[in-house]
Amino acid sequence: MIPTIWLASYPKSGNTWFRILLANLWSKRDTPADINLIESTDSIASARNPFDQQTLIDSSLMTNDEIDRLRPATYAYAASGETLADPDDPCFPVRFVKAHDAYTLTDRGEPIMAGGRGAAGAILFVRDPRDVASSFAHHMHCSVDKAISRMGDSDFCFAGASDRLDRQFRQRLLGWSGFARSWLDQRDIPVHLVRYEDMLADTPAIALAALRFAGVEPDPSALDRAVAFASIDELQRQEAAGGFREAPRKATSFFRRGKAGGWREELTHEQVARIERDHAAIMDRLGYTRSTIQTEEER
């Protein structure tokens, strides 16, 4: 049985970049892996179809709460290796599964991600919320102010509408701060923290540390090649040529800039101040230096 590791992140924080890097790490080709054929990681944890396949239940007839109550059992089942096409030859040393769910409990008090039964650990990707804001706005096809509101709204969910069917289940994000806090503060599974900015500054070293956390010792030359094949230029080139199936339907592109500190040109002073006010404690905890002085009253 191979271990399962969650790749947990608030959106636009380097999760997909890391998954493409993994796909290239285990690819046997000497050209970059197709971003639309990333086979080395499972589909996102909140995907509807794997749930229906594993439970044999039509989840479109279940309420969000009913689904949430069954999600832990499906994650435990998948972690036991039962869903692999060939458990004796899993192809990859670790089952990495992306998740945009915060670490929350069902209405029966069970962790939705199934605690230690669902995964051996989690890699948590975080990114400066000021950079997340403009990237998230681009991703959601909304204004930066609206993106900032959503990042500060602990009730904001993905796929939460009840009048239609989404191919993903409702995902509670708990806001930008709540997301990171929920994963860092849970005590069910170990968490390895990856800051997007650090991964950008020294991709091989940060990827190596994350892989070692997952129990993988990659070949150094294979890792260097994977880093090069997952460069932002290559991802943008592929997306321009053939699109990216994981991009939101309305977004014009998924791989936008791939840099750190763009907020200094992209956000207004008011927007920066608002983000820093909303997320002061977690920014401090994660080492994101605030630029605006805040009065006691504002905090």
Next chain:
Amino acid sequence: MYSYRVSGLEVASEVDLPGLIPGDPNAAPDVTICRAVVPKSLDGATAIGPTWQRADGRFLMHIPHVARFLLEGGQSIAFESEDDAELQDVAVFLSGSVFGVLLHQRNHIVLHASAVLVGDKAVLFCGQSGAGKSTLAAALGEHGYSLVADDQCAIEIGADGIPRIQADGRRLRLWEKSISELGLDDRRGDPMRNRLRKFYVEPVAASDAAVPIGAVYALIEIRGQQEPGIERPNVVEGTRLLVANAYRPMLVHRLDQREVYFRAAAAIAATSGIFRLKRQLGFNEIPATIATLQAHWEDIGLTDGAP
């Protein structure tokens, strides 16, 4: 007892199952459905999933806080509701998810698809939940194409080698958003469950006979600049598509039914065709998709594409 005809099978049920077509009360039932005490686990289970267990010819399904279902030999379904679940809640899972597993248990070829009548042939649209099967069938209904089946399509290969699908005359099952976008509010029926905004919708017209297959389309969503259109995959790919679009592909593998699906794919390829329908998802795209389909039906000789 209530009598229904589901996917070509006579069903005798102790409970009312909304959305199914009536059967022949005098016919010997192929499947019986009754209330009974259902165990929480199976002795000698050889496979155990998160919500199911399997032992020889028996299958136990558990929908927490709704019911447990015991399927035996593909011939009977016993159920025991849990926590005072409403019968309505039990019935929707019984006639959908549970019956789908029973069809697999009977070695039937069952696709996750909706189907409409084009001329005298059935055209199937396969895809996962959320792929737009029912919405497309409903939109085609507004253009005069009768509904043959929604969600599950049971296929039989006749002695003449012609694959047919069993009409099951189910009502359409649509979400509130689809109903309003398609302008079907006046035909909206009961909610499938009181707590869901998914409703039964009366089709304009429905077929209730077994119909030869005219074409099978796998619904593929494209994004960005990708070109929409219809492709005919090669035989190997076509077979793979058919297995992937079984109602529960996992059961095709676990019950060792791939051979049955390979034969069905060959029969469909020989008499009609398996295609990929690539299109953007979205209500605005539906008229263009229908125009593409109608042109394709003319090309492949389905009665000039007319209903």
